[in-house]
Amino acid sequence: RSIDFEFETYDKQSFQEAPVVNYPNDYDFTRITEFKKLTSQEHNKTTILKEYPCAEGEPYYPFPTKKHKEHFALYQKDMAMEKDVIFIGRLAEYRYYNMDAVVRSALNVFERELNG
Structure with missing residues (x-):
């Protein structure tokens, strides 16, 4: 199992209430991270990262062979x-x-x- 990462930038102060929000159901992505909230940055724009689970690519989870x-x-x-x-x-x-x-x-x- 792997993860695809998609960055998005918005012309707004904030995208979500918390730095990291998990989405276990109802969406294609599983997590959104708003990095500037982790470092208390203040800026008129914000960039988020959406994580999408996928089958191909670099493994991000243990595969105990x-x-x-x-x-x-x-x-x-x-x-x-x-x-x-x-x-x-x-x-x-x-x-x-x-x-x-x-x-x-x-x-x-x-x-x-x-x-x-």
Whole structure:
């Protein structure tokens, strides 16, 4: 699975209320990002990015074939050598996470590190 990205610029201060809005149903796109809201920029125009899921192109999600799992095992060895770094999330665990699960995982790791 991959993603097509489409940028659009508008002659208006704001496009949406939040920097990132997910659209799980009813639209061809799945997310709109309005980047200037992430950095608190003020400008008379705004640019958004729409994300469209697609089958072709660079993979954006884990595809756990035997070859990919073996390749990830090499990364795991490298990660294990880093003593002052905590690796969490999709890339660090080579698995798909919904955002609520990523946040829960991060909080669990923080709690474990804080309390020893």
